[in-house]
Amino acid sequence: MQGNRAQQNHGGSNNNNSNRKHGGGGGGTNGQQPEPNRANEALTLDLQGFRKPGEKTFTQRSRLFVGNLPTGVTEEDLEKLFAKYGKANEIFINKERGFGFIRLETRIIAEIARAELDDAPFRGRPIRVRFATHGAALAVKNLPDFVSNELLEEAFAVFGQIERAVVIVDDRGRPTGKGIVEYTSKPAARKALDKCSDGAYLLTAFPRPITVEPMEQLDEEEGLSEKIINKNQQYHKEREQAPRFAQPGSFEYEYAMRWKALMEMEKQQYEMVDRNMKEAQEKLEAEMEAARHEHQVMLMRQDLLRRQEELRRMEEQHNAEVQKRKQAELRQEEERRRREEEMVKRQQDGFRGGFPDSREQEIRMHMGGMNRNSLGAGPAGAAAENAGMMPGGPGGNNGNMPGGGGGPGGFARGLPNPGDYGPNKQRRF
Numbered sequence: 001m002q003g004n005r006a007q008q009n010h011g012g013s014n015n016n017n018s019n020r021k022h023g024g025g026g027g028g029t030n031g032q033q034p035e036p037n038r039a040n041e042a043l044t045l046d047l048q049g050f051r052k053p054g055e056k057t058f059t060q061r062s063r064l065f066v067g068n069l070p071t072g073v074t075e076e077d078l079e080k081l082f083a084k085y086g087k088a089n090e091i092f093i094n095k096e097r098g099f100g101f102i103r104l105e106t107r108i109i110a111e112i113a114r115a116e117l118d119d120a121p122f123r124g125r126p127i128r129v130r131f132a133t134h135g136a137a138l139a140v141k142n143l144p145d146f147v148s149n150e151l152l153e154e155a156f157a158v159f160g161q162i163e164r165a166v167v168i169v170d171d172r173g174r175p176t177g178k179g180i181v182e183y184t185s186k187p188a189a190r191k192a193l194d195k196c197s198d199g200a201y202l203l204t205a206f207p208r209p210i211t212v213e214p215m216e217q218l219d220e221e222e223g224l225s226e227k228i229i230n231k232n233q234q235y236h237k238e239r240e241q242a243p244r245f246a247q248p249g250s251f252e253y254e255y256a257m258r259w260k261a262l263m264e265m266e267k268q269q270y271e272m273v274d275r276n277m278k279e280a281q282e283k284l285e286a287e288m289e290a291a292r293h294e295h296q297v298m299l300m301r302q303d304l305l306r307r308q309e310e311l312r313r314m315e316e317q318h319n320a321e322v323q324k325r326k327q328a329e330l331r332q333e334e335e336r337r338r339r340e341e342e343m344v345k346r347q348q349d350g351f352r353g354g355f356p357d358s359r360e361q362e363i364r365m366h367m368g369g370m371n372r373n374s375l376g377a378g379p380a381g382a383a384a385e386n387a388g389m390m391p392g393g394p395g396g397n398n399g400n401m402p403g404g405g406g407g408p409g410g411f412a413r414g415l416p417n418p419g420d421y422g423p424n425k426q427r428r429f
Contacts, residue, residue: 050106050108050109050112051105051106052106052108055106055107056163056164057105057106058089058090058103058104058105059107059163059164059182059184060103060132060134060135060136060137060163060182060184061107061110061131061134061163061164061182062103062104062105062106062107062109062110063090063101063102063103063104063110063131063132063134064101064102064103064104064110064113064114064129064130064131064132065099065100065101065128065129065130065131065132066078066099066100066101066102066127066128066129067098067099067127067128067129067130068098068099068125068126068127068128069093069098069099069100069122069125069127070098070122070123070124070125071095071098072095073093073095073098073100073123074093075091075092075093075100078091078093078100078102079091079102081117081122082102082104082113082117085104085109085110085112085113086104086105086109087105088102088103088104089103089104089105090102090103091103101132110131113129114129114130114131117129118130119227128228130219130222131219133217134182134215134217135186135189136182136183136184136185136186136188136189137180137181137182137183137189137214137215137217138156138180138181138182138183138189138192138193138212138213138214138215139178139179139180139212139213139214139215139216140152140156140178140179140180140181140210140211140212141177141178141179141210141211141212141213142177142208142209142210142211143167143175143177143178143179143203143210144177144203144204144206144208145175145177146204147167147175147179147203147204148167149165149166149167151203152165152166152167152179152181152203153165153181155201155203156181156192159183159188159189159191159192159195160183160184160185160187160188160189160191160192161183161184161185161188162181162182162183162184163182163183163184164180164181164182165179165180165181165182166179166180167179168180180215182215192212193212193213193214196209196210196211196212197212207288
């Protein structure tokens, strides 16, 4: 790698400098300081070029497993071994079993360290450097098609701090319905696993819950090399023959074909199960759409009934307000009429008090004259008056009657006397 090549180049320059120094004498520096050891500078990487914008540092993805460590190795020794790859955040060593863990800044730096130090000699022993398993990683399945990395991280951030959330896509960038969520701690991953297993967690409007399972740790990069395989008795028995095609008619060919038929049947069974599952999913989606439509119709009907009830209540309130206004107007009209009647009555009472009417005045005058006649003339005067009022009497006739006129001998004008009325008497005019 780059560090090794740089070390070799600088190693060659050091040899040349050493030869020149021996050829030129031991003290030929002319008073100048000797050049520093540039080999140590080559052991340090430019870490700024291995950081992606917005990448989280010191995550579980940059944690390395270091195995086959010599006896007596300490954390300081392991830190010095990885010093050229930057400052380490976590260093742990199990001295009894001879392995340890170290966490570097980024995934890329950890990959470089693994590539350069794996199977490298350290104190006389080749060490093994591999990525440590992520104990807080979860596999998410049944993701809807419109779930992105950001939405997946937002959905699972409610259970704890997340290091990485990725939706897995195919070679064309189409979502596969699967994703990976990595937490910083195992309790957060356990909480998310329990919550999603007990309930139905939905990420979009599509009512299909996601499935959360512990992430299966696989090594698809380094794989199983020949140097680490367990070479036991079964290993030597299996390796007796080299790779080959089975010859037709042989024992190997017969059972190889039977194994092939069994694997083909397994493949067909899986395909049939996939078809059945797909049909069941399509049927469930159709039923879901029909139920969704019925649910929406029911909600619309309930909303319509609610609006009708609200409209009816508003109409009742409006009618009640109109009735109240009418009653108020009627009360105001009655009050106005009563006030007008009282005003007219007060005006009439005031007019009567200042100017009595002629009828009342005539009655009062007549009553006064009657009182005077009854007191001054006596019975004789009354008889004479009555005689004068009779036709042909001494007082003369009425102008309208025979023998009468409007002179002194006619009927006397004015109101009748009280004596004209009595028991068993008729009105005389």
